[in-house]
Amino acid sequence: MKYQSQKIAQYFYTFAVVLFLVQVLVGVIAAFQFIWPDFFILNFNTIRTLHINALVVWLLMGLMGATYYVVPEESQRELWSVPLALFQFWATVVTVTLVVLGYIWMGLDPQANKVVLGTQLLNEGREYIEAPRWADWLIALSVILFLVNNFMTMFKSKRWTGIQGTLLGGLTFLALMYLPGMAYTSSMVKDQFFWWWVIHLWVEGAWEIIAGALLAFMLMKVVGAKREVVEKWMYIEVGLVMFTGILGTGHHYYWIGTPEYWLWVGGVFSSLEPIPLLLMVWDAFRTTREHRVVTNKIGLFLATAHAIFNFVGAGLWGVIHTLPQVNKWTHGTQITTAHGHLAFYGAYVLLIVAMIYITMPLIRGVTEFKTSRGYRSFWWMTISMVFIVLTITGAGMVQVYMERLLGLDYVAVKGTYNLWFWIFRAIFGFGFLYGVWLLVLDFFKLGKEPVSAASPAVQEA
Amino acid sequence: MSNKGVRNLFIFGSVFFFLIFLGLSYDTIKQLDKRAPEITEEVNAGKMLWHKYDCIGCHTIFGNGSYFAPDLTKTTVNKPTDYLKKFLVNPRKVKKTAAMPVLGITAEEAEKIIVFLDWTSKVNTNDWPPKPVLASLVQPKAGGVAVYQKYGCSACHVIGGVGGTSGPDLTHAALRQPDPEWHKKHLIDPASVVPDSAMPPYPQMTEEELNQLADYLITLK
Numbered sequence: 132m133k134y135q136s137q138k139i140a141q142y143f144y145t146f147a148v149v150l151f152l153v154q155v156l157v158g159v160i161a162a163f164q165f166i167w168p169d170f171f172i173l174n175f176n177t178i179r180t181l182h183i184n185a186l187v188v189w190l191l192m193g194l195m196g197a198t199y200y201v202v203p204e205e206s207q208r209e210l211w212s213v214p215l216a217l218f219q220f221w222a223t224v225v226t227v228t229l230v231v232l233g234y235i236w237m238g239l240d241p242q243a244n245k246v247v248l249g250t251q252l253l254n255e256g257r258e259y260i261e262a263p264r265w266a267d268w269l270i271a272l273s274v275i276l277f278l279v280n281n282f283m284t285m286f287k288s289k290r291w292t293g294i295q296g297t298l299l300g301g302l303t304f305l306a307l308m309y310l311p312g313m314a315y316t317s318s319m320v321k322d323q324f325f326w327w328w329v330i331h332l333w334v335e336g337a338w339e340i341i342a343g344a345l346l347a348f349m350l351m352k353v354v355g356a357k358r359e360v361v362e363k364w365m366y367i368e369v370g371l372v373m374f375t376g377i378l379g380t381g382h383h384y385y386w387i388g389t390p391e392y393w394l395w396v397g398g399v400f401s402s403l404e405p406i407p408l409l410l411m412v413w414d415a416f417r418t419t420r421e422h423r424v425v426t427n428k429i430g431l432f433l434a435t436a437h438a439i440f441n442f443v444g445a446g447l448w449g450v451i452h453t454l455p456q457v458n459k460w461t462h463g464t465q466i467t468t469a470h471g472h473l474a475f476y477g478a479y480v481l482l483i484v485a486m487i488y489i490t491m492p493l494i495r496g497v498t499e500f501k502t503s504r505g506y507r508s509f510w511w512m513t514i515s516m517v518f519i520v521l522t523i524t525g526a527g528m529v530q531v532y533m534e535r536l537l538g539l540d541y542v543a544v545k546g547t548y549n550l551w552f553w554i555f556r557a558i559f560g561f562g563f564l565y566g567v568w569l570l571v572l573d574f575f576k577l578g579k580e581p582v583s584a585a586s587p588a589v590q591e592a
Numbered sequence: 593m594s595n596k597g598v599r600n601l602f603i604f605g606s607v608f609f610f611l612i613f614l615g616l617s618y619d620t621i622k623q624l625d626k627r628a629p630e631i632t633e634e635v636n637a638g639k640m641l642w643h644k645y646d647c648i649g650c651h652t653i654f655g656n657g658s659y660f661a662p663d664l665t666k667t668t669v670n671k672p673t674d675y676l677k678k679f680l681v682n683p684r685k686v687k688k689t690a691a692m693p694v695l696g697i698t699a700e701e702a703e704k705i706i707v708f709l710d711w712t713s714k715v716n717t718n719d720w721p722p723k724p725v726l727a728s729l730v731q732p733k734a735g736g737v738a739v740y741q742k743y744g745c746s747a748c749h750v751i752g753g754v755g756g757t758s759g760p761d762l763t764h765a766a767l768r769q770p771d772p773e774w775h776k777k778h779l780i781d782p783a784s785v786v787p788d789s790a791m792p793p794y795p796q797m798t799e800e801e802l803n804q805l806a807d808y809l810i811t812l813k
Contacts, residue, residue, distance in 0.1 A: 384620070387655075459720060538726050
């Protein structure tokens with residue numbers, strides 16, 4: 132670490148990993164509710180709202196932490212304002228806490244979710260963006276303060292690098308795409324049409340741009356790859372993400388009341404979406420092969436794992452049901468759930484975890500650290516997630532066959548024919564929870580434990 | 593190609609595709625109102641209630657949502673309105689094993705939600721959800737089975753594993769009620785023999801249809 136202000140990343144990482152644990156804890160509760168709906172004091176809808184909101188918030192916090200680390204280093208100066216960054220952090224924590232308390236209140240008493248000034252006070256009842264309007268404004272303000280701080284750092288230094296430009300470009304795109312989800316429309320079709328601008332253009336647009344920039348940064352950091360080379364490939368990757376992903380939004384416009392031409396637009400462009408993700412995998416392996424000195428083995432390992440599971444989860448598990456001919460039967464089934472789980476895990480969970488393992492040792496000023504718990508955490512999480520995804524995929528295939536092809540009732544298929552898939556999923560859920568527990572533990576102990584002789588050294592790249 | 597070249601390709605290429613996307617979106621928005629019925633105040637009130645109770649936290653609509661409970665896009669086509677009303681107010685009174693909790697939805701609120709769901713059922717969704725393949729292979733039957741098919745009884749009832757689970761399973765209906773006269777009374781006015789029944793009455797059935805259906809039901813043992 133070269134600049135004191137890079138330490139601010141720690142605050143964001145800490146909140147991120149703790150929320151990750153909360154996310155997976157409520158995820159396990161949700162898995163039990165598939166078997167036994169009355170399992171918990173809060174109904175499934177509240178538990179799921181907590182599960183997916185915790186996910187989005189902790190990933191955003193992780194991306195913000197990573198950005199606060201990357202931007203000073205790339206700009207070669209201290210962050211523009213550390214107090215502003217601290218204020219932004221605590222303001223976000225307070226807002227998120229209030230929103231969560233609101234969800235729980237609404238879960239215990241649905242009548243408390245009153246309409247105030249045209250929108251619901253506690254929960255807007257829109258998947259992923261359930262946060263009420265007052266919280267939307269506070270979140271938007273937080274993101275603006277975050278962007279201002281980083282852009283000012285860049286302007287002050289007048290040193291523009293491709294990585295930080297792409298990173299901040301992706302983050303600005305992310306902030307802008309939050310806005311289409313903030314307006315109310317009386318048409319459920321238009322509601323979903325603009326809802327997808329937020330959801331799809333985040334995860335298959337802005338976030339992938341950020342992932343491309345961070346992958347380039349990590350490759351420079353752990354194997355000392357040349358900037359010119361990684362930046363060139365980064366531009367090609369994120370360019371292809373945008374060329375395929377923007378019109379790929381069309382694969383969400385097949386069946387929601389939108390015109391038929393989206394069947395063509397969405398089918399063609401979304402089928403190409405795995406290409407840039409495959410390129411990222413090749414990029415990670417090629418760069419590693421060309422450089423013999425690895426300064427942070429577990430960091431490189433996690434960055435490569437992120438690239439691979441981004442391709443498998445977001446790419447392969449998405450493309451199998453993206454053609455309209457297939458999607459007609461699979462849309463709205465557990466196949467989508469399976470894709471969602473592996474895509475988020477590979478593309479973004481492993482990205483943040485890799486960034487943590489690459490930057491935290493440098494923040495704590497250690498050149499060597501114990502990595503055994505980190506690897507154990509990775510294997511517990513990854514093996515469990517792969518099996519969670521396989522069980523949900525199995526459940527989805529049974530559902531498509533019995534409900535969509537044979538015409539059996541949804542409730543019968545879920546309750547009877549898929550029961551064992553739910554039981555296995557819950558068991559693997561515990562495995563994943565254990566992996567996350569190890570990660571949180573290791574996050575707090577990283578660099579503070581005696582190192583065995585076999586551990587690799589970390590040096591400033 | 594130089595780094596600056598690929599950077600410009602990324603930036604201007606992205607802008608190019610985003611402009612195409614905006615153009616298509618503009619065209620889509622213009623067409624949407626023609627592809628759906630008019631949105632009345634009641635439809636909007638129902639939609640606001642949809643948000644209030646966070647229905648999407650369990651259900652899907654147009655196939656998007658939480659995959660924990662049935663898709664509601666075409667619910668009003670498949671289920672009788674009276675049944676839906678009773679179910680929304682107190683699901684567990686209508687069906688003991690229902691996974692849906694009692695949320696405190698009032699009778700007036702239930703009516704508005706149904707109006708909203710009736711609106712979604714009429715949106716042109718490019719024929720989604722698709723008709724099950726099996727349904728198109730079923731040959732028209734004669735007698736009581738034909739009456740059973742004509743009135744769509746299988747939307748709510750199961751016989752031998754096939755059908756909906758909103759109402760009781762009829763696979764062994766005759767073991768519970770072997771009397772054809774009971775079945776006829778029940779079909780004309782369910783509440784006259786089963787208090788608080790959520791099943792709608794079928795006064796439109798002809799005497800012949802009633803006899804045929806009752807004769808069929810008493811064979812289910």
